[in-house]
Amino acid sequence: MAKAFADFARDLLAQESVQSTLEEITALAVSEIEGCEFAGVSLVEKKKNISTHAETDPLVKRIDEIQYRTGEGPCIQAVWVREVFSVDSMDGETRWPRFTAEAGPLGVGSMCSFQLFTHEEILGGLNLYSSREHAFGVEAYEIGQILAAHAAVALASAQTEHNLQRAVRTRQRIGEATGILIERYRITDREAFALLAKASQNMNVKLSALAEELVHTGSLPDAD
Structure with a gap:
């Protein structure tokens, strides 16, 4: 089991993008957690909105x-509270009546959700689903928590790398755009x-987007 979790960590950190990391997380959940037939990852956006970014x-x-x-629902609870939330039976669940009334007829019998978090931030939730009732036992909860911990670290690393790459690209584009203006004027x-900054302000367009436009077209867009 220790070797399996070490492999989890290496597999997750080896992914080349945020999306591939998310897809690997869900694939591992289905393959390694007993009872899990489907899995998904929900991410927190702008510290309040939640949306699904990977699903099997x-x-x-x-x-x-x-x-x-x-x-x-359990995902909504797990994202904001550092606990495991589960539904053993959609028919017997009373905590979330509106959710279970709609979800039950779609073919989900039980589900389990884990928070994805680091010491610095809440990232989202790892959600497990089964067509069977009472599909998730104690072992599934334990493995799910360990996978969620590895997943959160890998996801945070992938997001940081993505943001750094985007910052570098933005800086390069702004440099290219100012170079065009220097030569032209x-x-x-x-x-x-x-x-460039004044045009960005006047047109209410992000500086990075305006620089991208200038590099691709060779001219600033019409303010009108």
Whole structure:
């Protein structure tokens, strides 16, 4: 078991993007957690909105969307509270009546949700689903918590790498855009950046997006 979890960690950290990390998390959940037929990862966006970013079956997104719309369900609870939340039977569950009333007929008998978090932030939730009632036992909860911990570290690392790469690309694009303005108008780099920043403000467009447009088209878009 220790070797299996070490392999989990290596497999997750080896992924090349945020999306591939998410897809590996859900694939591992289905293959390694007893009772799990489908899995999904929900992420917190802008510290309040929750949306599904990876799922092993279209049914996962349908079930998740019911939770987001009704504001009920184990995923909603697990994302904000550092505990495991589960539904042993959709028919017998009383805590989230609006959710279970809609989710039960879709073919989900039970589910289990774990918070994805680091010491710095809440990332989202790992959600497990089964067509059978009472599908998840104590071992599934234990393995799920360990997988969720590995997944959170790998996901945080992938997001950090993505943000750094995006920052580098943005800096490069702004440099290329100011270079175009310098050559065209025979101005200094400071004047070129000021011109770009002023256009960004006047058009209410992000500086990075405006720089991207200038690099691709060779001209600033019309303010009108």
